[in-house]
Amino acid sequence: MTLLLQILFAFGTLSLLAIGGANAVLPEMHRLVVDVHGWMDDATFSQLFALAQAAPGPNILAASVMGWHIAGGAGMAMATIGMLLPAAILAYGMQGLTHRLRGNTWLKPAQFGLVPLAVGLIAGSGVIMAQAAGTDWLSFLIIGVSTVFVWRTKYSPLWVLAGGGALGLLLL
Amino acid sequence: MAETEPNAPGRLELFLGYVKIGLLGFGGVGPWSRHVIVEERKWLSERDYAEVLGLGQILPGPNVGNASVMIGRRFHGLAGALIATAGLYIGPLAILIALSVLYEHFGTEPGVAPFMQGVAAAAAGMVIGTALKMGQNLRPPPELILVGLLAVAGAAFLRLPLPLIVVVLAPLGIFLSLRRSWKRTP
Numbered sequence: 001m002t003l004l005l006q007i008l009f010a011f012g013t014l015s016l017l018a019i020g021g022a023n024a025v026l027p028e029m030h031r032l033v034v035d036v037h038g039w040m041d042d043a044t045f046s047q048l049f050a051l052a053q054a055a056p057g058p059n060i061l062a063a064s065v066m067g068w069h070i071a072g073g074a075g076m077a078m079a080t081i082g083m084l085l086p087a088a089i090l091a092y093g094m095q096g097l098t099h100r101l102r103g104n105t106w107l108k109p110a111q112f113g114l115v116p117l118a119v120g121l122i123a124g125s126g127v128i129m130a131q132a133a134g135t136d137w138l139s140f141l142i143i144g145v146s147t148v149f150v151w152r153t154k155y156s157p158l159w160v161l162a163g164g165g166a167l168g169l170l171l172l
Numbered sequence: 173m174a175e176t177e178p179n180a181p182g183r184l185e186l187f188l189g190y191v192k193i194g195l196l197g198f199g200g201v202g203p204w205s206r207h208v209i210v211e212e213r214k215w216l217s218e219r220d221y222a223e224v225l226g227l228g229q230i231l232p233g234p235n236v237g238n239a240s241v242m243i244g245r246r247f248h249g250l251a252g253a254l255i256a257t258a259g260l261y262i263g264p265l266a267i268l269i270a271l272s273v274l275y276e277h278f279g280t281e282p283g284v285a286p287f288m289q290g291v292a293a294a295a296a297g298m299v300i301g302t303a304l305k306m307g308q309n310l311r312p313p314p315e316l317i318l319v320g321l322l323a324v325a326g327a328a329f330l331r332l333p334l335p336l337i338v339v340v341l342a343p344l345g346i347f348l349s350l351r352r353s354w355k356r357t358p
Contacts, residue, residue, distance in 0.1 A: 165290045
């Protein structure tokens with residue numbers, strides 16, 4: 001039981017630090033689960049994080065995989081709740097606040113001021129992913145085609161993901 | 173605190189929409205969240221969605237996860253927040269459990285690595301393409317485009333810690349946007 005509470009508490013702390021998502025807390029997550037608690041070694045940590053990246057869903061779910069590795073299903077539940085709940089409560093409060101302030105003329109422009117940050121960070125994480133995935137001419141080609149496809153068309157992005165996987169399987 | 177909006181989803185539709193976002197979100201849920209909410213189901217306009225996402229960005233936690241709480245609450249109060257969040261995470265969690273088990277058995281099979289490499293490359297393009305599309309649809313003024321480019325540079329090229337980028341650029345963006353609105357209506 002104490003182990004489960006430790007997991008809940010460790011990831012609950014991370015939750016409040018994760019401004020910008022999972023990548024922001026990766027170093028701190030590593031420090032907690034490897035150095036402080038000794039729940040896994042270095043190599044296992046990287047493999048579990050890669051596994052979480054391969055699955056769909058927000059990559060904050062890396063916490064869930066680690067919880068699973070530490071203590072099975074109950075560990076996964078604790079890590080997931082710890083990681084999601086504190087941040088979700090804040091977001092819930094924020095929505096209530098903007099709703100209450102909605103009559104104010106400054107609210108919309110103020111909120112729009114955060115948009116470039118949000119869009120810029122999306123582009124930034126795309127570039128980081130491209131730096132990691134762009135290993136040869138074929139992967140650069142896939143990145144380029146996929147960028148233009150998603151940018152200029154309204155078709156589902158699933159087509160480029162499937163196409164990229166198929167090309168990788170055939171040619172890489 | 174449900175609001176009356178033309179394309180407001182019912183509870184079931186909210187749940188199913190978020191299940192779709194979660195399940196399709198290979199390589200990050202961000203592009204899928206926008207695709208389903210803005211393009212496919214039109215629950216929110218590009219601008220409304222981007223504003224929710226911007227708030228989600230300055231709060232801790234994944235921005236799409238924060239957006240699911242806020243969008244859920246906007247349409248159906250506490251129940252909506254729970255429904256949207258549960259929908260977002262239920263599929264990926266099930267897949268992660270299956271993957272954890274499968275990976276131990278098949279992770280070294282030939283074919284898995286090149287396939288994943290191709291998907292990863294396409295996912296990178298998908299994320300960049302989404303940002304370009306949002307930027308194009310939103311038509312921000314030049315000074316805000318500059319803030320967006322600074323965010324790209326800070327995150328991707330300087331590799332600054334995200335909290336630092338947020339602490340600097342969030343107030344700057346808000347200030348520039350407010351200044352422009354004051355100029356328009358003195």
